[in-house]
Amino acid sequence: MQITILGAAGEVTGSGYLVQTARANVLIDFGMFQGRGAGDEKNREIDPVVPARLDAVVLTHAHLDHVGRLPLLTGLACAVHATHASCALAELILRDSAKIQEGDAARENRWKERTGATPDAVALYGTAEVDAIVSRMRGHDYEQLIEVADGITARFQDAGHILGSASVELRVTEGGTTKTVVFSGDVGQKCMPILRDPVPCPPADLVFLESTYGDRDHRPADETFAELRAILEQSAWQKRKVLVPSFAVGRAQLLLHVLAEIARDGRSPVVPVYLDSPMAIRATEIYNKFPDDFDDESRGLARSGQARREFANVNLCVTPQQSRDLNESWDPSIVIAGSGMCDGGRILHHLRHNLWRRGVQVLLTSFMADGSLGRKLVDGAKTVRIFREDVVVRADVRTVGGLSAHAGQGGLIEWFTGASQKPAAPRVVLTHGEDRQRGVLAQALTGLGGCTVAQPKRFEVIEI
Template sequence: MQIEFLGATREVTGSCFLLRIGKYQLLVDCGLIQGSHRHERHNHDPFLFDPEAIDAVVLTHAHLDHSGRLPLLIKRGYSGQIYTHRATVDLCAIMLEDAGYLNEKEVQWENRKRERKGLELIEPLYTRLEAREAHRHFRSVEYGKAEEILPGITLTMHDAGHILGSAIAELRLTDGQQTRNVVFSGDLGHRGAPILRDPEAVKRADLVIMESTYGDRLHRSWDKTWQEMGEIISNARSGKGNIMIPAFAVGRTQELLYVFKRYFVEWGIDDWEVFLDSPMAIEATEVYSNHAKIYDRRAKKVYEQSGDPFMLPNLHRTQRSDDSMKINRIKSGAIIIAGSGMCTGGRIKHHFKHNLWREDAHVLIVGFQARGTLGRALVDGAKHIRLWGETIRVKAQIHTIGGLSAHADQQGLLNWYGHFENRPPVVLVHGEPESMDGLAQRLKSEYRADVVLAEFQQKLTL
């Protein structure tokens, strides 16, 4: 029995792990490599294994850095099943098709330039149709229910509390007389986050493959985070300029709507018109609404007492582009939630064009902004930005809300590992070098854990 690390090693994208158990080969996650154009070009590289030889795939959750190359895997010959939670099946139907659409648009743009230069045309990584076809391979697994997915290989999924349907994958592997219990943390959620349950504890393992995204830092408390957001929205009521919130379509958008409902009167949300201006976020919110069974206790109570926890009396869901354009006629009193989360595309840029230059407007930054993105430029205090060749002066107030994260911080990761009674060896993945190093030191000092920092294409015998 062997595991090979083929992604998310010393970085947080491209999760992909290959297990060989006797005559069977099992893949855990098959994610997109994200970042610079130079890094993303590697998504087109051949897989470092034969897709036709893979017998089964386990998917921990729907985020594209874990799921985004699954249609490509099938395009290149994989014909088996993809085992994941039911909510992840539903979210992937939206997210992978959207990724296929973006692939098509990007290649159309690139091929126009290539055609003019007489260069060979290129194909998209995969298309919308190929993403839809990939969906036929998905098979749902419930939390806590052991399922034999291949002879001698049993999968049990536990709630990871990261996004809806996210899972810790516990694999019991048997080859002849040998049996090993390997636990993949997937992405572990931030304890106390709205809607979702806290990450479940697992008691025993022979090996733990563990994420380390925030392995070197602590998050701000939820109470202080909500207090800060409430103060900003309440203070903005006096000026009544529009509030723009760039938000990720899956996870962060639903958290915002849920919290707006929770503090509807206290924050004065009832004095605003709230617009959810993202077709993908609208679809994702419907998926969240359909899976109340896996909410945390508080969210379940909200659902039982007042129905859909994401529906506000003053919420407008704008699917069509012409409805989105009408929002730009509103000079004050609108809270606009739109993609993309890092302001690199989508409808938020159009709202910036009509509002950023207004002194009474506000921008709430509620998610991570990578270097080189428009969102990061605003966080760093840019006085002017460029949109479609036009220079826009930044006069709006920019607010960065601390404490909002879908990932466990260092203490959360340590607490989760602390539930293992036998203190199994750990391989750290899905983290930048500083995060991995910081978490490794704490695991060694507090639990005397045997810790390995995964390297690309490293192989470990189980």
């Protein structure tokens, strides 16, 4: 069998693997390249994948950097396998992505027309291409053995990263022998609210392991949550307006969980909570449909109806006007809005109207990429530029680190070694991490003994 690395090699986006045997071609993830150097051209290039020749597509989870290029697979005639929750979230994310691609192309063409150039911008893909992929999605339970192609079975194991996230175990039979290959997907942190802990890697012949935070450990989750709760409770006593930039999938639901917990404890005044993101609202509704995928605590809250009652207390801002109504308000409130890195979305309007106000608090809990507005705020910028306007930062900007949806180095090693502390496979291939991060993780894994560690480049082929 040959496995070609299609992306996320020495970087954290564009995940994808093409698994080929004499009898079958299976694609694992097909994610979008994002951030620096990720132009349309890199995303459009689907070689060496030939959609019509694929026997199956298998998805680890519904983040854009794992599913975002699926609509480029025109002519796909096979099933796209994922957990039930991943199917629902992938549809939401792909439809949103198509809308963004179409909007960007239309805007560029208007600009080109104004400058006398030919309006030749074409969206990476649109709604029709997403419809085609969605119609091929097949939802599965965790731990179920699924025959996805001739001689290849797949099994999803909970990866604890976002709702529906999974590591994928492939058992591949060729010439009478069966080999096990595991794709970690993105591995979550232990002890995070809502989600179950990641299920450790099963014994395998070859493991593809993510390495996003391969060079460091996060501080313990309970410390992080205690800090987050303390800040929110103090803000409530101080009658502050609090702005919380948030990703729509995962982070928004986690924040709502913490806020519901604070309200339940009743140690601080009740403050109205606004979820100002149509995408986060829809993602939360999808989360609420899959309580069986939650950890024990959240499943209990869902089953008793308490989670539904608590969500009913959240003010949902669907229309732009509902969002604008909040801009000028000075009332104590908590506003959760996208985007997570403050590089777009409704949070920009909230920041423009409030950053200059003393007494307002901005609570940053997300990873902020270099160059993003969120990163500038984390770094203590005194003024920032929003919508071509310089805005003075007088608000109290607080950063809570450690809330990552990714395991740190210790968590990755624990996932890879399970309870035995012995490597799950003799060969491990590190992907989904910058070179520095995966280099440090490679050293740590080599130190365990018993496995060889590879750090391949994009399009490298692994033979087994």
